[in-house]
Amino acid sequence: MTTSERVLTGERADLTQTLGRHRGFLRHTVRGLTDEQAAARTTVSELCLGGLIKHVAVTEERWMRFAVGGAEAMQGEPLDWANGFRMVDGESLAGLLDRYAEVAARTDELIATLDLDASHPLPVAPWFEPGASWSVRRVLLHLIAETAQHAGHAGHADILREAIDGSKTMG
Known part of the structure; x- marks a missing residue:
């Protein structure tokens, strides 16, 4: 049974x-853009709207892997920090949005089924308190x-x- 067939309460x-509401705001912000506009850097950083969609999808996917299997499961394929916030050759806004929709659907399925109180130790990183754990709820x-x-x-x-x-x- 998929989340769309299940009534969550x-x-x-x-x-x-x-x-879902915040995902919708992000998708709404890129409505009507061409690939060139989505790839445009409008600030001094590498950040562009297509890259932002890519970053949020990758981040959501990695954290949900953590929610299911802990820090080891979060690792997956290595992160491409250099290209993580920009569109690269061969990427389209439509393709990035499709990927984001796939990740979102998987997350929604997991929200419907995971134990929200289940907890895993966080990966070792300077920005996490040593020995801290997060529940699935905290990840969400x-x-x-x-x-x-x-x-x-x-x-x-x-x-x-x-x-x-x-x-x-908005506005």
Whole structure:
């Protein structure tokens, strides 16, 4: 049974709907853009709207691997830090959005089925407290915050889009 066939209630519904809303803001921000516009760097950084879609999809996918199997499962394929926030040859906005939709669908399935209280030790990294663990719930809250930070009103995506053509997600 898929999430679309299942009726989520309570906390699971709240988490799914909130994450979905912020994903929607991010997708809305890139509506109507060409691949060239989505790849345009409108600030001094390497960040572009297509790269932002790619980054959020990769981040969501990695954290959900952590939610399922812990730090080892999070590793997967090595991150391409140099190209993680930009579009590279062969990437299209449509392709990045399709990939993001696949990741989102998988996450929604996991929200419906995982034990939200299950917990795993965080990977060793200077930005995590040594020995700390996160529950699946905490991972989902982190993904909501991460997605909201990049999307929505005055988020990274809005700033980049406004520099392209003056459009904003809200207003």
